[in-house]
Amino acid sequence: MPDTDGQPHWLTDEEQQAWRATVQLSQLLLRQLDRDLIPHGLNGRDYEILVELSEAPEHRLRMTDLADATSQSRSRLSHQITRMEKRSLVRRDGCEGDKRGTFAVLTKAGFETIERVALHHVENVRRHYIDRLTPQQMEEIRSTLQPIVDYLRKIRDRD
Numbered sequence: 001m002p003d004t005d006g007q008p009h010w011l012t013d014e015e016q017q018a019w020r021a022t023v024q025l026s027q028l029l030l031r032q033l034d035r036d037l038i039p040h041g042l043n044g045r046d047y048e049i050l051v052e053l054s055e056a057p058e059h060r061l062r063m064t065d066l067a068d069a070t071s072q073s074r075s076r077l078s079h080q081i082t083r084m085e086k087r088s089l090v091r092r093d094g095c096e097g098d099k100r101g102t103f104a105v106l107t108k109a110g111f112e113t114i115e116r117v118a119l120h121h122v123e124n125v126r127r128h129y130i131d132r133l134t135p136q137q138m139e140e141i142r143s144t145l146q147p148i149v150d151y152l153r154k155i156r157d158r159d
Contacts (some may be wrong), residue, residue, distance in 0.1 A: 059106035
């Protein structure tokens with residue numbers, strides 16, 4: 001975006017370093033957590049969906065709500081759910097009164113999987129992220145990033 005004088009508003013060296021560290025942290029951490037889930041037959045998207053469904057009332061969410069909760073497009077989520085259905089982790093149910101609406105529902109096997117894997121995942125999140133920070137740093141990260149998350153969700157929801 002150009003400055004008021006029409007010139008590009010380039011990032012300063014400090015801004016560039018902060019931006020790149022944010023991107024690299026996100027990519028490296030998610031890649032490592034994905035690798036840690038492989039022995040359990042899951043990937044990060046599988047795990048995220050299982051968590052959302054395990055915490056939802058009746059272990060079910062409308063596909064549109066699940067897509068929003070996991071920050072996935074409806075199309076990508078649909079393909080992901082299809083792959084998870086083949087492994088009996090979830091199933092789809094129709095919505096009464098809404099022929100186009102569909103629920104994603106956690107199956108018994110999906111619930112057993114999340115129960116079995118959750119402790120391992122939390123240990124890995126702790127080992128790769130939480131334990132690397134002081135409580136003060138954790139609060140600074142939360143207070144710094146939450147307004148950006150809120151802003152991005154707000155503009156996503158406008159679309």
